[in-house]
Amino acid sequence: MENKIVKKVDLIFQECNADEVISIIEKTLQKSQDDVILEVIDSGLKGRGGAGFPTGLKWKFTKNEDNPVKYVICNADEGEPGTFKDREILDRVGYKILGGMTICGYAIGAKEGYIYLRGEYNFLLKKLQEQVDNFNKLLQNKNVDFKVFLKSGSGAYICGEESALFESMEGKRGEPRNKPPYPTVAGYNSKPTVINNVETLVYVTMILKMGAENFKQFGTHDSRGSKVFSVSGDTPIAGIYELELGMPLQDFVDDFGDGDTKAVQVGGASGHCVPRKQFKDTIIGFEGIPTGGSMMVFNSSRSMYNVLHDYLEFFTEESCGQCTPCRVGCQQLLLGIEAVKKGERKPAYLEELKKLASTMKVAAKCGLGQSVANPFNSIVDNFKEEIIY
Amino acid sequence: MSSTDSLIKTLVERHGKDRNSLMPILQGIVKEERYLSEEAMLTVAEELNLSAADVYGTASFYTFLDTTPRGKNIIRICKTISCHMQGKDEIIEAIEEALKIKVGETTHDKKFTLLTANCLGWCHKGPVMLVNDEVYPQVTTQSALEIIENYAKK
Numbered sequence: 001m002e003n004k005i006v007k008k009v010d011l012i013f014q015e016c017n018a019d020e021v022i023s024i025i026e027k028t029l030q031k032s033q034d035d036v037i038l039e040v041i042d043s044g045l046k047g048r049g050g051a052g053f054p055t056g057l058k059w060k061f062t063k064n065e066d067n068p069v070k071y072v073i074c075n076a077d078e079g080e081p082g083t084f085k086d087r088e089i090l091d092r093v094g095y096k097i098l099g100g101m102t103i104c105g106y107a108i109g110a111k112e113g114y115i116y117l118r119g120e121y122n123f124l125l126k127k128l129q130e131q132v133d134n135f136n137k138l139l140q141n142k143n144v145d146f147k148v149f150l151k152s153g154s155g156a157y158i159c160g161e162e163s164a165l166f167e168s169m170e171g172k173r174g175e176p177r178n179k180p181p182y183p184t185v186a187g188y189n190s191k192p193t194v195i196n197n198v199e200t201l202v203y204v205t206m207i208l209k210m211g212a213e214n215f216k217q218f219g220t221h222d223s224r225g226s227k228v229f230s231v232s233g234d235t236p237i238a239g240i241y242e243l244e245l246g247m248p249l250q251d252f253v254d255d256f257g258d259g260d261t262k263a264v265q266v267g268g269a270s271g272h273c274v275p276r277k278q279f280k281d282t283i284i285g286f287e288g289i290p291t292g293g294s295m296m297v298f299n300s301s302r303s304m305y306n307v308l309h310d311y312l313e314f315f316t317e318e319s320c321g322q323c324t325p326c327r328v329g330c331q332q333l334l335l336g337i338e339a340v341k342k343g344e345r346k347p348a349y350l351e352e353l354k355k356l357a358s359t360m361k362v363a364a365k366c367g368l369g370q371s372v373a374n375p376f377n378s379i380v381d382n383f384k385e386e387i388i389y
Numbered sequence: 390m391s392s393t394d395s396l397i398k399t400l401v402e403r404h405g406k407d408r409n410s411l412m413p414i415l416q417g418i419v420k421e422e423r424y425l426s427e428e429a430m431l432t433v434a435e436e437l438n439l440s441a442a443d444v445y446g447t448a449s450f451y452t453f454l455d456t457t458p459r460g461k462n463i464i465r466i467c468k469t470i471s472c473h474m475q476g477k478d479e480i481i482e483a484i485e486e487a488l489k490i491k492v493g494e495t496t497h498d499k500k501f502t503l504l505t506a507n508c509l510g511w512c513h514k515g516p517v518m519l520v521n522d523e524v525y526p527q528v529t530t531q532s533a534l535e536i537i538e539n540y541a542k543k
Contacts, residue, residue, distance in 0.1 A: 081469045081508040119416075119453045120509050122522040152416060155452030157507060171411030173450040189409075232471045232512035239513050269470070296471065296512070310470045314507055320450075 005251045007244040009218055009226035011206045012199065013092055018131075021099035022138050024209045028103050029144070036107040037063060040204060043212035044224030049075060049160075049197030050267060050292030051367070055204070058194055061184035062108040065192035070110035072101045073169075073188060073195040076117045077153050077160040080268035081314060082294030085228040086198040088240050090117070090124055093202060094131040098148055100201030102139065103208055104194055105146040113148045114188070116165050119155045157318035161366050162187070162195045164320065175322045176366035199228055199293075220246030223285030227293055233265075234258050234299035249274055249282040252295065260299040263382070268294035269311040270371035273304070275382040304383035305341060311375050312337065319368060326369025329360040333376060337387055347388045350380050393429050396421055401436045411437060411447055415454050423463060423502075424455040452506070460495040460502040462540045465519040468505040471512035480516050481505070483530035484537065500541060 028036055041056030062070060074097060078086035090097065101113040115132070117124065132148050139146055151169055153159050159168045163177035166188045187193025196204075203225060207215045218225045223245035232238045235256045243252075253261050265273050266282075266289045274282050274289070282288055298307065312334040321327045336353040339345040357373035364370045380387055400417040404410035411433070418429050425448050434441040448454045466472075466481050481492060484503055488496050495502040511517035514526035518533055525536055 078510055079508060082471060082512050083508075084510040084512055087510050118510075119451075120506070120519065123524050125522075152413070153451075154412065154416060154419075154454050155506070156450065168412065169409065171408045171447060173447055175450075230512065232515075233474065294512075302474070306473075307470060310473060314469060318507060 006247050006255050009242045009244055011210075011215075011226060012089060012096075012202050012228050012242050014206070016093060016096050016099075016205070018095045018135060018138060021095045021135075021205060022142060024099055024205060025102050025106075025139075025144065026142065028208050029106060033063060033107050033109070036103065036208070039212050040107070040207060043203075043207045043215045044219075045200065045203055045207060045215070046224075046286060047197055048199035048203065048227060048292070050080065050270075050290070052286050052290045055196060055200055058184060058196070059104060059107050061182075062110075062192045062194045065185060067192050069189075069191045070108055071188045071191055071193040072104045072108070072110045072113040073165070073193055074101055074113065074115040074198055074201055075160065075162065075165060075195050076115050076121070076198050077165060078121075078198070079118060079157040079160050079318075080270060080292055080294055081311070082232055082265065082268045082296045083230045083292055084232075085230045085240050085293050087121055087124070089198050089202060089228065090121065090128065094128055095135060096202045096205045097198055098132065098135045100196070100204035101148060102144065102146050103204055104196065104201070106144075108192075108194055110194070111145050111147065113146065114151050114169065115148065116151045116153060116159070116169060118153045118159075122152060125150065125152065156320075157314075158320045158366075158368055161368065164366070165195065166193070173320070175320050176368075178365070197292075218244050220285060220287065222246070222287040227291075229291075229293045229295050231256055231295045231297070233295075233297035234261065234302070235297045246283060246285040246287065248280060249284055249289075250279040252284065253279050253297070256295070257297055258299055260301075261297055262300045262302065263298045263304065265294070265296040265298070265307070265375070267291035267374075268296075269314055270368070270374060272374050273307075273378040273382065304379055304386045305337070308337060308375065308379045308387065309334070312372075315368065315372050323363075323365040323369065325360045325363040326365070326372075329356055329364070329369060330372060332356060333372065340388060347384070350384065350387065354380060391428070393418070393422065393426065394432055397429065397432050397436060401433075406437050408437065408439065411439070411444065415444075415448055419454055423459040423461065424457060426458075430456075458495070458499075460499050462500060462520055462537075463502045463504060464537065465504045465506040465509070467507070467509040467511065467515065467517045467519075469508040469512075472509075472515035472517060475515035477516040479530055480518065480528060480533050483534060487534050487537070501537065 046052040159174040164174040168174040316330040
């Protein structure tokens with residue numbers, strides 16, 4: 001089945017061997033550091049990991065820090081339920097990731113780059129290490145003062161949070177830090193650090209290859225470019241698709257749904273659940289619902305209670321336990337919906353639980369606890385009957 | 390010197406005595422021994438000049454850094470939503486039945502430990518199973534058991 005409405009794009013997986021990436025880097029090195037950063041800013045590229053911070057600005061802040069030691073880190077700790085695109089990118093176009101890291105290193109003045117790969121993807125290590133070794137040699141031959149290293153995670157969702165990732169790389173428990181200071185000031189080893197998602201770094205290589213103007217042709221004013229989506233659930237064509245940003249969710253459902261789509265969870269477990277009646281008015285992009293690319297499709301045979309229960313179990317297990325709102329909050333939300341389901345609590349108790357989720361949004365230390373309210377409130381609000389009965 | 394001690398010595402030589410080396414060293418031990426014994430953690434603490442509590446604190450944080458004995462092969466079945474929708478329960482039941490163990494347990498011959506895992510990143514090809522570092526997407530009850538049988542022969 002081929003989708004017809006949503007516009008497909010082919011930038012991320014376009015073949016590009018090591019030599020081609022090196023020639024893009026050579027071309028980039030002829031520009032000044034500021035010009036490279038300006039090009040990335042001008043492209044409108046925003047982080048593709050989910051948070052959507054403007055990539056060029058992140059680079060600019062880091063470049064402005066006066067420190068002889070800086071780092072570039074590729075966040076390959078993809079763990080958001082429903083997200084699997086980084087695995088495919090790492091597997092298919094590794095050199096383009098390394099290219100993006102090198103370009104960033106030059107722009108901000110860093111000499112070392114690290115890829116933090118989640119432990120669940122250890123089967124990719126061998127191939128990636130070969131590519132990294134080969135690439136480092138090529139950089140050395142061209143007298144480019146930048147070297148990439150590989151680090152591996154050990155099964156902790158929270159380490160995808162940037163400051164928890166630094167802690168993990170420093171041999172500690174993956175517990176998020178207080179912010180500020182932000183990574184651009186004090187990241188890995190407390191040095192100024194740019195940390196970008198795998199996909200973001202590939203787009204960097206493509207932007208420097210094709211120019212910011214050409215990249216901006218894709219997407220909308222607020223959501224420049226395209227994005228790799230991980231499509232799963234009740235769809236006949238589950239898989240990985242690079243699509244233009246700014247599409248109405250209805251168009252997506254028309255192409256990818258099975259004709260009986262009840263809801264789409266946009267942005268993984270920590271994202272928003274959009275019910276059928278809102279498909280038409282929901283835009284996938286930074287002007288609507290931003291996403292790390294996870295699109296989980298549910299048809300009318302699915303119980304949204306089970307879906308929410310799964311998500312809450314996930315967060316309860318993956319909460320690092322450091323801050324009370326998240327540690328206790330996740331547990332209580334889970335126990336709470338179980339109690340309502342069993343009739344031990346009145347349906348009105350769901351309103352109390354929503355207040356708890358909202359408290360977590362302001363009181364939790366990091367994005368994990370802060371975002372639990374997204375799935376909780378959107379599922380409870382739109383599928384209250386399924387939670388109660 | 391015990392085999393664990395010499396393994397740790399090799400890992401420390403390779404990665405260095407820096408605190409930043411703690412994760413790769415612990416990962417190296419788990420790769421060989423499948424878990425971190427008390428003895429191993431104490432030796433690492435001594436080698437890196439860290440407190441034992443510090444090493445245990447880091448180790449106990451990570452799902453893949455087990456501190457209880459595990460079998461030679463660790464089977465992890467993804468239990469997150471997409472794999473749930475694609476029938477992970479049947480896979481788990483079939484394996485429990487075949488190996489005569491429950492999730493979290495290890496077989497008597499110490500060959501297999503059965504665990505569940507949170508999202509393994511194969512939502513479009515579930516249910517997915519990880520055996521040690523190898524990944525097996527779209528398993529059926531039959532193919533899962535065949536894969537496990539192959540590991541049993543090794």
